[in-house]
Amino acid sequence: MTNLKELENLKNSTLRDRDIRFDILKILGIFSIILAHIIPRNIFFHIRNFDVPLMVIVSGSLFYCSSYKKNYSLATYLYKRIPRLIAPVWLFLSFYFISMYIAYSLFNKHYPYLLTKDIINSFILLDGIGYVWVIRVFILMAIISTLILNLYRYLKDKKLFFIVLSIIYIVYEILFAISTNINLDSIPLLSILINKYLFYTIPYGCLFGLGVALPTMKQKSILIIGGLFLTIFLGLTGYLYCVQGVIPLAQTFKYSPRLYYLSYGIFMSMFAFTLVDTLCKKYNLNSQKNLVNKSIIFISASTLWIYLWHILFLYIEKLLVKNNSSLNSNYVGIFLIITILSIATTLAQKIIVSGVIRKNKFGQRYSEILSILFLK
Structure with a gap:
């Protein structure tokens, strides 16, 4: 059982060791994902379409920063990590489907969710209600994280590491x-394993590997990688334009992720990292302990629950927009409201549960379970 002193020591250690650059990038990623679910598919929708690659790269960097001095076995790491990812998601989905059932029953309306198509598929992180496929990506990254870190340690040389990742990616494209x-659809289980798991694990695993190497890369190397993938993206844009007659959209190559989508994501991620790194050095953000930094760290450490709560508020927003067309065009306002509500609900949740753990015998007895469910 995790006692209160251990929790406090962990919190203080986390505040000391955090690299604020990756917290800022993580917030940029999660806000961009939330924005994608609100705005129409205009130019801004396509500009921010580097969100998931950025989040995966940052997760690789954070994993390296927290684990490079440790020797996790795969089983030990997964035992700690997977429950922290899947338990809150399953808890939220249970709350979501039950609360929606009650709401539809009270208003005497037909419950829109089917058992297999919506509910079960959501719990196994397939299409379901939508939005949960991102969680599947991060669980897959958790599964392969120690393998990628061990490969990075074994090869020692970054250039060789990137060559190996490139070969792995080329094999994926083949x-x-x-x-x-x-015709994989004739074998549904095999189709799901390949299209929904393998074809996400390999490309995003390569991005995770880039993230593992990122914290120790020199600025020159980061600029070279950014420039290389900008060149690839522009080259593919020109080629696809010649073939299709229109400028292709990165979104078209997102499910499963292909090079056109990933090259844009990597370029924008390197650009974002360079910009954030410059600002952090200029204003010495890593050494400050003010309210802004604490807010950044809180949001970064709470992205899972912020993301989950935004699903509920997004559903409510769609009902309001459906019945009030005047709200349809106010995308900035809707984004701000949903984001603020999601952050505020997560903050309230953490305050309440932390208080239960500190002051209540039940909370102290089950502090570890409550922490996994509500505080991660």
Whole structure:
């Protein structure tokens, strides 16, 4: 059982050791994802379409920063990490489907969610109600995280590490091309394993590997990588324009992620990192302990629950917009409201649960379970 002193020591250690750059980038990523669920598919929707690659790269960097001095076995790490990811998601989904059932029953309306298509698929992080596929990506990254870190340690040389990642990615593209000529839909389970798991694990795993190397990379190397993938993106844009007659959208190549989508994501992520790194050095943000820094750290450490709560508020917003067309065009206001509500609900949740753990015998007895469910 985790006692209160251990929790406080962990909190203080986290505040000392955090790299505020990655917290800022993580917030940029989660806000961009929330924004994508609100705004129409205009130019701003496509500009911010680097959100998931950025989040995956940052998760690799944070994993490196927290684990490079440790020797986790895969089983030990997964035992600690997976419950922290999946338990809050399942708790939220249970609350969501039950509360929606009660609400529809009270208003005597037809419950819109089907058992297999919506509910079960949501719990196994497939399509379901939507929005949960991102959680699947991060669980997959958790599963392969120690393997990527051990590969990075074993190869020692960053150039060799990037060459290996490039070879792995090329193999993925070959496998993807082969799969398009095979009718996998005739074998549903195999189709799900390949299209929803394998074809997400490999490309995002390569981005996770880039994130692992990022904290110790020199600025020159970061600029070279950013420039390389900008060149690839522009080259593919030109090629696809010649073939299709229109400028392609990165969103088209997102499910499963292809090079056109990923090259844009990597370029923008390197650009964002360079910008944030410059600002942090200029204003010495890592050494400050003011309210702004504490807020940044809180939001960064709470992205899972902020993301989950935004799903509920997004559903409520859609009902309001459906019945009030005047709200339809106020996307900035809707984004701010949903984001603020999600952060405020997460803050209230953490304050209440932390208080229960400190002051209540039940909370003290089950502090570890409550922390996993509500405080991660």
